[in-house]
Amino acid sequence: MALDKNGIAQRIAQELKNGYYVNLGIGIPTLVANFIPKEINVEFQSENGVLGMGPFPFEGEEDADLINAGKQTITTLKGASFFDSATSFAMIRGKHVNLTILGAMEVSQTGDIANWKIPGKMVKGMGGAMDLVASAENIIVAMMHTNRTGISKLLKKCSLPLTGVNCVKKIVSELGVLDIGPNGFILRETAPGVSIEEVIQATEGDLILGDEVHEMSF
Amino acid sequence: MALDKNGIAQRIAQELKNGYYVNLGIGIPTLVANFIPKEINVEFQSENGVLGMGPFPFEGEEDADLINAGKQTITTLKGASFFDSATSFAMIRGKHVNLTILGAMEVSQTGDIANWKIPGKMVKGMGGAMDLVASAENIIVAMMHTNRTGISKLLKKCSLPLTGVNCVKKIVSELGVLDIGPNGFILRETAPGVSIEEVIQATEGDLILGDEVHEMSF
Amino acid sequence: MIDKTVSNVSLALKGVKSNMTLLLGGFGLCGIPENAIAELVRLKTTNLSCISNNAGVDDFGLGLLLKQKQIKKMIASYVGENEEFERQMLSGELEVELIPQGTLAERARAAQAGIPAFFTPAGFGTEIAEGKEGREFNGKMHVLENAFKADFGFIKAWKGDQAGNLIFKGSARNFNPVMCGAAKITVAEVEELVPAGTLDPNEIHVSGIFVQRIFEGTDYEKRIEQRTVRPKI
């Protein structure tokens, strides 16, 4: 059975390593914070100027001066710090943030990503996404494999305006885990109960099977 | 009689306007701080990261963590702030510092300045001088008109490696006050008891007499 | 000490005219210069170009200026959460330039710091880079971006002193410090204005040299866009 949003987040959480500074995008990526293994220390960076982000505040303890990049009220943990936006993107552009997890509308088999604009329809802006994808050493995309009508979002070439080129390293979708290889998507893992055939069907771009494609374990 | 160092500093102090942020170079420029008219508020910036510099500390109150760009122990005044070197030069490069007063080995009639290197002999470095002269809207040079053997330091063209080009606006020497004009030095004022002829003699570059050359008043 | 205080918002905005370019601090509705925006609404200056990370919501922040059609051009990184904005943009009434958030921050910082242009990897290969110089450094392509030019900068800080020194609070810091000194005139509004000498020189986030006018603001609403909480357990 395909993963739900929490399942995708849970699988992505396995990619976190001890000592990682992580930037989580809006949507599914935000959920990753709920699945960090206890034995691992990571810190969350929010590009509006917070390092060491904690959970949402207890009711009544919200502070208008303390939000994340999704404009949600948050808290901070021990060792946190505040800084300005130029410093925040110094952390991002300077590769001090180790891992970026973000959503996408489309990803191409060469690692291009589109997630900020649908011409004539939706133009909310790229926010920090263009800086994040252009800079991060390690980018994981959390996304749905297909749109509601079943059309693949893992493409040979993106059709929407790009956010960045040749930057995505890994995709975790409701159907599986895929890397970007030199010749296309490489399937590494399938979601529990999802067949390799289903992933092939849902992928428009070239798909290569990894050496040992296996089912995800949680 | 030619001015002494304090005289030069005192005359330069007359150029300060209320609300000016001022960077003082090492040597004579440092003395300018002693002659600020009481009715005028200025703040001194030191490029090592201090705004609102005050006088030297009382004996026994020196703090190794509080020095100026000349590595002298200092104090701060009300409204002072500390910052890093990048921010300090943001103040300078960004033209937030209104006036730079510095020394020179040579100045040319086109406003070039040389003050950081004598090839094969003295190479202490430019410190912040190149940033200061390249950026400041308003640069006053405090210098001796001639060297010890009587050779002019106000030249058609500098012979020493340059610190900056077309940047000096005004010179106050022991002999007078000169502006840089489109056709050479323009003599504006003579030091008390110094004749126009003496200034002409001591100036190798083209010297034009200003409209109303007069003796300095203090 | 050079005194930067003005007694009210009206004096603080003296000289603001139609057709000007403004820099405005804040991220979402957090740390926005509420008093300056309210005064702009009162002044009814039009044809403004506004550089700000976001464009407010329909009835707050820059949304108040949009409603009165005072803004000709918006330069921002993210403009969701605003229906009137979307309507004006799609109808062509409003000119919009979207730029990466880090580039927005750095272009402001560059203006503050006298750096006319810099290379950044953000946006290379996208429509953002069209018409801009690209260059390879360390095996990676970068785009040349210019410093902003603006007439006024409106900044919101937590505390400030007479000398214009500023301290921010929490994530309300965001774009405010980097926009100080990036426009010809920087106007800072603060929740608490104290005499010079009150703030520890070591704890000041922005030196007064980057601020031309400072005043104590009033009636801060500090609206929260997304009130997210967890239950007490």
Place this chain on the structure above:
Amino acid sequence: MIDKTVSNVSLALKGVKSNMTLLLGGFGLCGIPENAIAELVRLKTTNLSCISNNAGVDDFGLGLLLKQKQIKKMIASYVGENEEFERQMLSGELEVELIPQGTLAERARAAQAGIPAFFTPAGFGTEIAEGKEGREFNGKMHVLENAFKADFGFIKAWKGDQAGNLIFKGSARNFNPVMCGAAKITVAEVEELVPAGTLDPNEIHVSGIFVQRIFEGTDYEKRIEQRTVRPKI
């Protein structure tokens, strides 16, 4: 919280080898990483390229490394006050690259911030600009300068916490913050190391993300170069 603490200077400098490029904070002898320099003296690593605003004095600061001929190349803005330095430079033993102080600061900050190159007016028309790209912006010529590349950065702060967050004191801040995160590994030594959570997140000058190792230094001499005082009246 990601713990950056190491228990002593020897662990802090693990991996430092001959032929490396080092960034060192400080201005004159103010805010220099005394413990790291002492350890470099003990390690006797040679052929070092050192990027630091100054080169110390004959018997302190980087002068200690010069005396042992550990430095191959010095990149600085001002190198007066050091006879041994002058001797080695004039004899050709020591390679010296002098660069404007603001450019030095900005090249470090660029390395920290992932900006590979930027334009500055400093040095245009001088020998510093030779071989560099010049370009006109706003009617004024500028020079293209690159970000530094370095193996280790040695930083001195006043207080620091386990997470690597730093607070500096007075003018000992200088180049230290801009050099954090500008090298592959940043080592911070602090006068007082406190547990994470002790420092106010609002008062931190440098976030721990820019620091890889932190330790509490010992025996700070904090030598004053020019003791200038006025009489008590």
